[in-house]
Amino acid sequence: MTPNRVVAVITPLVFAPLAGALSAWLAEHFPGFDVPQDQLEKIFIAGALIALAPAAQWLHGWQKYEARQADSAKASVEDEQPAPQAFEEAEPDELAELEDLAALDELTEQDEFDELDDLDELAGDEELVGIDR
Numbered sequence: 001m002t003p004n005r006v007v008a009v010i011t012p013l014v015f016a017p018l019a020g021a022l023s024a025w026l027a028e029h030f031p032g033f034d035v036p037q038d039q040l041e042k043i044f045i046a047g048a049l050i051a052l053a054p055a056a057q058w059l060h061g062w063q064k065y066e067a068r069q070a071d072s073a074k075a076s077v078e079d080e081q082p083a084p085q086a087f088e089e090a091e092p093d094e095l096a097e098l099e100d101l102a103a104l105d106e107l108t109e110q111d112e113f114d115e116l117d118d119l120d121e122l123a124g125d126e127e128l129v130g131i132d133r
Helices: 003-029 037-080 092-125
Strands: none
Touching: 003 037
16 A cells, blocks of 8 residues: 555544544643633644644645656656667568569559450440440
8 A cells, every 4th residue: 555545544534533632632631721621622623633734735745746756757668769760771682572562563553454444445335325434
């Protein structure tokens, strides 16, 4: 369990009531203080609130710390990623493969043009109604 969760759980359950009880006990038993019994409840509440304020401030600081840690982790991950490389020279085998692919594309395009010419010849022989050329 992380420290911020421990503080968030234990402060209202343990520290605040303990601080309130200690404040009330001191007000009742400390020599020189003459506090009426009906005011002890107010002293208890004030002591509990005094304990909650530092815990809230600590939690706020902890959240800022975690945000800074997350930002630095994110920045370090971005720094570790390799920079994009410029075009690398291809190996001779890769060049030959690329040339074969380019030749294959040219053949495919030529076959498509031949098929279109065949279709045009067939269309010229028959009378087509409603088709604009």
